[in-house]
Amino acid sequence: DAGITQSPRHKVTETGTPVTLRCHQTENHRYMYWYRQDPGHGLRLIHYSYGVKDTDKGEVSDGYSVSRSKTEDFLLTLESATSSQTSVYFCAISESLSEGSPLHFGNGTRLTVT
């Protein structure tokens, strides 16, 4: 399995508080992604990164920011959490940008915003 670690695995937080989720990889892959998964929806891309300090928005980026200061770490921040951000968050990595290059996912973070 690809070396991807997400932390925390579970978190409960209150509306309006900031939350940061961490993704750490040991594969030295250039590309990293944050997805959310909700019932009734496919996985949806929040933000992705194509290198240190290089990031771009995905389909559902509102309310989220990201940072990548090192190849191995990709942080997802909810500046002011809302109940609609209750979800399962998956980090993923890929080796290349070629369209056939698969994604490898971390084991997810379950976030509950009360």
Next chain:
Amino acid sequence: RKEVEQDPGPFNVPEGATVAFNCTYSNSASQSFFWYRQDCRKEPKLLMSVYSSGNEDGRFTAQLNRASQYISLLIRDSKLSDSATYLCVVNIGGGSQGNLIFGKGTKLSVKP
């Protein structure tokens, strides 16, 4: 029309059965296609890529029909361990992994 559509199931089949899932996509410019498997409360894992000529990996066969814009996954001789949700994934092109579109998944339950 949604970009990637799958029958949500659940498909309840006995061990040893053959089961097939279809997935339709709306963007005719889609370039590459995948099936991922996701166990309950786990992360998705790549099952197989789908090639134009069709491809097989053991009991699993994937097919692509560009004219009708669908891909399929056939599982022969189902095992209990095949119980999972199967995600259809389509890359709509543009040279970015940001263009991966995930289906909502088809749930398979294999019973003894």
